[in-house]
Amino acid sequence: MTPPRGRVVVVGAGHAGGTFVTLLRQAGFAGEVVVFGDEPDPPYHRPPLSKEFLTDPLERWLRAPGFYAEQGVALRLGEAVVAVDRRAGTVTTSRGESLAYDHLVLATGAAPRQLAVPGADLDGVQVLRSLADARALRDRVRTGGPVVVVGGGYVGLEVAAAARGHGVAATVIEREDRVLARVASPALSAILRDYHVARGTAVLTGQTVRAFDAGPGGRLRAALVTDEAGGERAVPCSVAVVGVGAAPRDDLARDAGLACDAGVIVDAGARTSDSRVLAIGDVTSRPVRALARRMRLESIPSAVEQARQAVATIMGTAPEELEVPWFWSDQFDLKLKIAGVLSGPYETAVRGDPGAGRFALFHHRDGELVGVETANSAGAYMAGRRMLAARRRVDPVRLADPAAGLHELAGV
Amino acid sequence: MPLITYILPDGTEKPVDVAIGLSIMDGSVRNNLPGIVAECGGSCSCATCHVHLDAAARALFDEPVDEEVQLLEFLDGADEDSRLACQLIVTERCEGIRVRVVDSAG
Numbered sequence: 182m183t184p185p186r187g188r189v190v191v192v193g194a195g196h197a198g199g200t201f202v203t204l205l206r207q208a209g210f211a212g213e214v215v216v217f218g219d220e221p222d223p224p225y226h227r228p229p230l231s232k233e234f235l236t237d238p239l240e241r242w243l244r245a246p247g248f249y250a251e252q253g254v255a256l257r258l259g260e261a262v263v264a265v266d267r268r269a270g271t272v273t274t275s276r277g278e279s280l281a282y283d284h285l286v287l288a289t290g291a292a293p294r295q296l297a298v299p300g301a302d303l304d305g306v307q308v309l310r311s312l313a314d315a316r317a318l319r320d321r322v323r324t325g326g327p328v329v330v331v332g333g334g335y336v337g338l339e340v341a342a343a344a345r346g347h348g349v350a351a352t353v354i355e356r357e358d359r360v361l362a363r364v365a366s367p368a369l370s371a372i373l374r375d376y377h378v379a380r381g382t383a384v385l386t387g388q389t390v391r392a393f394d395a396g397p398g399g400r401l402r403a404a405l406v407t408d409e410a411g412g413e414r415a416v417p418c419s420v421a422v423v424g425v426g427a428a429p430r431d432d433l434a435r436d437a438g439l440a441c442d443a444g445v446i447v448d449a450g451a452r453t454s455d456s457r458v459l460a461i462g463d464v465t466s467r468p469v470r471a472l473a474r475r476m477r478l479e480s481i482p483s484a485v486e487q488a489r490q491a492v493a494t495i496m497g498t499a500p501e502e503l504e505v506p507w508f509w510s511d512q513f514d515l516k517l518k519i520a521g522v523l524s525g526p527y528e529t530a531v532r533g534d535p536g537a538g539r540f541a542l543f544h545h546r547d548g549e550l551v552g553v554e555t556a557n558s559a560g561a562y563m564a565g566r567r568m569l570a571a572r573r574r575v576d577p578v579r580l581a582d583p584a585a586g587l588h589e590l591a592g593v
Numbered sequence: 594m595p596l597i598t599y600i601l602p603d604g605t606e607k608p609v610d611v612a613i614g615l616s617i618m619d620g621s622v623r624n625n626l627p628g629i630v631a632e633c634g635g636s637c638s639c640a641t642c643h644v645h646l647d648a649a650a651r652a653l654f655d656e657p658v659d660e661e662v663q664l665l666e667f668l669d670g671a672d673e674d675s676r677l678a679c680q681l682i683v684t685e686r687c688e689g690i691r692v693r694v695v696d697s698a699g
Binding site: 203204207226229241243244245248252342384425481485489509518538557558559561563564565566578587588591593 | 625634638661666
């Protein structure tokens with residue numbers, strides 16, 4: 182077989198785009214590779230930005246400087262792609278250049294949602310997505326505090342934990358009746374809430390930020406919070422991090438007429454509705470193992486998996502089986518590892534000691550494991566992931582029994 | 594810089610100079626060698642940097658922490674020679690060691 186040639190153009194220099202080009206070269210692609218990134222920085226590790234933004238250096242590059250040039254990858258930073266002409270097979274850049282492609286890979290990621298409330302534009306109110314955001318947050322927290330986090334998702338809880346770890350007061354304000362309402366089990370939400378509260382974080386659930394209040398000089402002074410009964414109070418803060426989710430940056434794809442539905446629709450080979458255009462990472466709505474519907478998976482493992490899918494598609498090699506989706510988070514001394522996507526009803530078997538921060542929550546339905554959430558229990562996590570992959574029948578009583586060995590439960 | 598030989602999943606041998614203080618994972622990532630995926634960037638979270646080392650080479654590194662031991666227990670093809678490359682920090686004593694890389698991609 183002749184190795185594929187031609188020019189691959191990648192839009193987006195995040196974890197997905199950066200990983201894709203390294204794997205494409207590993208696979209022996211001999212053609213031209215051009216990556217456009219609208220940020221000034223080369224691809225970097227994003228997860229530490231919310232977990233360790235007070236620990237230098239923030240710049241943890243995905244690959245060392247110079248790597249891309251060595252690999253024959255043209256990294257064009259600070260330059261966006263503003264239009265795609267699929268009929269001509271060209272992209273137009275923010276500098277007005279037109280560039281032809283043989284394969285186009287969209288890795289444009291997601292943009293943090295802003296809060297549409299009065300005062301959201303005050304100095305001191307920010308989102309956390311990019312390296313530039315993390316630098317701003319670091320500087321603000323070091324010179325100030327207390328911190329308000331709007332949104333009790335993973336990013337918000339990680340920011341609060343990092344702040345508390347440095348002795349800075351932190352309040353998490355969550356609209357739903359529990360933290361991690363959309364992404365975790367109720368059991369994990371409750372355990373993590375207690376863990377944060379025990380370490381001095383104020384966690385306000387069922388409450389919304391109505392406005393941000395400015396003090397003298399126009400600086401942020403407080404978040405004005407409303408509870409479900411209509412009561413209002415001011416939570417003093419000098420920094421507010423808005424972590425209320427992210428929306429797929431699929432404008433380019435939609436403008437180009439590609440099929441989108443809250444993200445660019447892709448198959449298990451990262452193909453869009455146009456065979457010459459692939460999409461990977463947070464921008465995609467993708468098939469998920471053991472799930473009947475497509476969804477967006479905003480995670481590094483998903484981005485890396487899709488980077489591999491895109492390489493296989495371009496190189497014409499065999500497609501891989503879909504992975505069991507997994508996620509990780511670090512909060513205080515908890516190393517959380519989660520596998521599977523929780524959907525529909527399930528029951529939970531608790532193994533270990535949640536109060537001591539070492540536990541596994543095995544979620545099951547009709548005798549089958551549907552998800553596992555663990556903290557400081559890497560073995561239980563790995564065993565759970567294997568059970569999910571094998572669709573192994575499980576006995577809830579034994580899952581919760583510390584005397585039942587994990588190897589035996591996982592059948593390995 | 595100590596010379597480390599990576600034996601790749603397809604059997605190819607790649608000798609690479611790895612600076613003291615970097616990890617065995619870093620040495621692979623910087624040279625874009627296949628096999629080690631390193632999704633988490635070296636925080637002992639993802640277990641996608643599985644390698645095998647002989648006993649003499651293993652003795653040159655710190656003992657694995659509990660987290661790593663637990664991850665290794667459930668990895669395909671893991672045995673007593675297994676380590677996660679992100680936890681193996683290169684010192685001057687590592688000159689000439691050989692590392693067998695497991696394919697962690699998929």
